[in-house]
Amino acid sequence: xxxxxxxxxxxxxxxxxxxxxxxxxxxxxxxxxxxxxxxxxxxxxxxxxxxxxxxxxxxxxxxxxxxxxxxxxxxxxxxxxxxxxxxxxxxxxxxxxxxxxxxxxxxxxxxxxxxxxxxxxxxxxxxxxxxxxxxxxxxxxxxxxxxxxxxxxxxxxxxxxxxxxxxxxxxxxxxxxxxxxxxxxxxxxxxxxxxxxxxxxxxxxxxxxxxxxxxxxxxx
Amino acid sequence: xxxxxxxxxxxxxxxxxxxxxxxxxxxxxxxxxxxxxxxxxxxxxxxxxxxxxxxxxxxxxxxxxxxxxxxxxxxxxxxxxxxxxxxxxxxxxxxxxxxxxxxxxxxxxxxxxxxxxxxxxxxxxxxxxxxxxxxxxxxxxxxxxxxxxxxxxxxxxxxxxxxxxxxxxxxxxxxxxxxxxxxxxxxxxxxxxxxxxxxxxxxxxxxxxxxxxxxxxxxxxxxxxxxxxxxxxxxxxxxxxxxxxxxxxxxxxxxxxxxxxxxxxxxxxxxxxxxxxxxxxxxxxxxxxxxxxxxxxxxxxxxxxxxxxxxxxxxxxxxxxxxxxxxxxxxxxxxxxxxxxxxxxxx
Numbered sequence: 411x412x413x414x415x416x417x418x419x420x421x422x423x424x425x426x427x428x429x430x431x432x433x434x435x436x437x438x439x440x441x442x443x444x445x446x447x448x449x450x451x452x453x454x455x456x457x458x459x460x461x462x463x464x465x466x467x468x469x470x471x472x473x474x475x476x477x478x479x480x481x482x483x484x485x486x487x488x489x490x491x492x493x494x495x496x497x498x499x500x501x502x503x504x505x506x507x508x509x510x511x512x513x514x515x516x517x518x519x520x521x522x523x524x525x526x527x528x529x530x531x532x533x534x535x536x537x538x539x540x541x542x543x544x545x546x547x548x549x550x551x552x553x554x555x556x557x558x559x560x561x562x563x564x565x566x567x568x569x570x571x572x573x574x575x576x577x578x579x580x581x582x583x584x585x586x587x588x589x590x591x592x593x594x595x596x597x598x599x600x601x602x603x604x605x606x607x608x609x610x611x612x613x614x615x616x617x618x619x620x621x622x623x624x625x626x627x628x629x630x
Numbered sequence: 631x632x633x634x635x636x637x638x639x640x641x642x643x644x645x646x647x648x649x650x651x652x653x654x655x656x657x658x659x660x661x662x663x664x665x666x667x668x669x670x671x672x673x674x675x676x677x678x679x680x681x682x683x684x685x686x687x688x689x690x691x692x693x694x695x696x697x698x699x700x701x702x703x704x705x706x707x708x709x710x711x712x713x714x715x716x717x718x719x720x721x722x723x724x725x726x727x728x729x730x731x732x733x734x735x736x737x738x739x740x741x742x743x744x745x746x747x748x749x750x751x752x753x754x755x756x757x758x759x760x761x762x763x764x765x766x767x768x769x770x771x772x773x774x775x776x777x778x779x780x781x782x783x784x785x786x787x788x789x790x791x792x793x794x795x796x797x798x799x800x801x802x803x804x805x806x807x808x809x810x811x812x813x814x815x816x817x818x819x820x821x822x823x824x825x826x827x828x829x830x831x832x833x834x835x836x837x838x839x840x841x842x843x844x845x846x847x848x849x850x851x852x853x854x855x856x857x858x859x860x861x862x863x864x865x866x867x868x869x870x871x872x873x874x875x876x877x878x879x880x881x882x883x884x885x886x887x888x889x890x891x892x893x894x895x896x897x898x899x900x901x902x903x904x905x906x907x908x909x910x911x912x913x914x915x916x917x918x919x920x921x922x923x924x925x926x927x928x929x930x931x932x933x934x935x936x937x938x939x940x941x942x943x944x945x946x947x948x949x950x951x952x953x954x955x956x957x958x959x960x961x962x963x964x965x966x967x968x969x970x971x972x973x974x975x976x977x
Contacts, residue, residue, distance in 0.1 A: 529677040530716035532703035534730045534780060548720040 411604060414581050415589040418497055422572075422585060423565035426504040431558055434512030441513075442520040460510035464570025467506055471575050475502060494575050497583050503571035508561040515560065519553025556623050563616040567609070631815045633784055637673050637683035637693070646670065646840040649683075656810055656817040658827040658848075660863050661837030667820045668713075670837075671786045674818070675710045676703035687783060709782030713789045715773035717761035723772050724748065724757040730776040747779040766794045770802055774809055784816040785809075791826060803829065824865045828852065836860040857977045861901040866973060868902045868946050885946055886939025889914050891969035901973035904931065904949035909958055912966030919962050921945045923955070930955040934965065 441452050459467055475482045475493040485491045493499060523546060531541040569587040576583040578592050586609050593602035636649040646666035650657070659667040672678040674685055676692065679700060685693040687708075692701045717726050727744040735743060748754045751771040761769055770790070777785065790806060791799045807830060810817050821827050827834055828848055835845040838859040844851055855861045861869055870884035877893050882900060889900065890913065918934035922945070930952055933945040948965060 524714075524716070526712045526714070526716040527718060529672075529675075529703075530710070530712055531718075531729070532677055533675050533706070533708060533710045534776065535704045535707070535733060536729055537704065545718055545720075 415584045415586045419585040422500045426501050426565050427562040430509045430512045437513050438516035457510045459506050468571035468574030495577050500572040500576040503575050504565040504568045508565045512557045512561045515557030519550040559620050633816050634686040637680035639680045644840045652816045655832040657833045658819040658831035659835050660827045665837045666840040667837050676706050707783050709777040710786045727776045730780045747775040751775045767798045786818045788820045858899050858975050866901040866903045871899050884944045886943035887936045891972050894974045897974045899975040904947045906971035907948040914967040
């Protein structure tokens, strides 16, 4: 059994999780503080990928990044880089799809933070930096961690947009989910089942981790 | 030691305008929720910035809009206890109190100060617990210890007992009164509970719609609250609009009766506390029908309708000890309202 799809899936999910970790926290932090109207509009736009079918996301991404489309053509012409059909093309897809998960859980964590804790810290003479790292972040940490893990799990399972933008090339762009589809299509049920079991095992572990963190958050 | 406040702040559709002074005494801001009393404390603490005005503590300007002075809350050294205590949930009791300790003290000395404060509040054995593992009273003691360990210049207590069960409230009130006595400097207390305010404070400021309507010694304010809302805030439940007939007579429109007393100019309402209605004949004698008898645990409230009043007028409440009512009970009864116990109100 060639383990390349496992390795490829893990690195795609890993890299896109690191990207949305920072993007999601930043977006959540600033949007939580934004005026009502701005918040409403941005919230809808940023959450959209969560409810759109992945094929729609894939279609839109191809319209932008495809070799004959504006951004894709630009990169091809000036850097001689093709943005689609490489292993890392899938990162575009997973990043867009998992961003709302991270953003929404972080925003929830920031919004449920009790501002009077920060204010009490100020009247006690604690510096703003201390308050941010020792009061605000510890209170929001379980939410942020849960969002990160959830996003990673979702990235690992991404199929629709990934298959459209990266395709399926064994040993190059194959991920677990695209491999399962390909094996099933070619009647190799035995191998497909093995990959299915691998996928279930990973997802199981990840969700266990989420539940564990949730429980810790409630205990506090 | 003195605090001078004169601030204006717009928020949530109304303007807060608070001006007062307080010396080494306890001043209570008494008002309904949303009247701006908590906002006043927040402006003094510096966690909220007023639009206009000044805050001066012991000669040091903490805030002055015109001179662009706005001392950070960290540097104000004002002890503030928040309504739900705002204990840091991830920190132990000891760490919480250490957060309040003076930053110019180092290591061991700071820890000793924090431990001494825990001991003083009788919570030393709880030092390694998290706030969520404490009872309401214990949480309040931690909040008090955390506030006092920094040796604040004034204390501000925002609805200090609202988060407690009623049986705990009385005990904690005694403890907080002890803290205030030992502190001996300016204390601001925000509350909507008139009994609590009367027991805790020396001076009372009645707040309504962002304004201080009346401020003074608590005895004066309670015996002459001045306005209709002030009257309600100090717990007087019988209020009637009046039409002034002459300098000694008014018509109480809500009750449908005429009252005699030396009328102050410009009043448009009167109030009579429920326990100031007296049985039997006397000045402002009224023959009444008993409309309803409401039993409280230790007293009785009797709703009285003057027999000569037209239909649709409101009843007057009369509260007394249970045995008193047992000796008086009847379908019709004569009571009187002594002129000196009639509260004369404007606005």
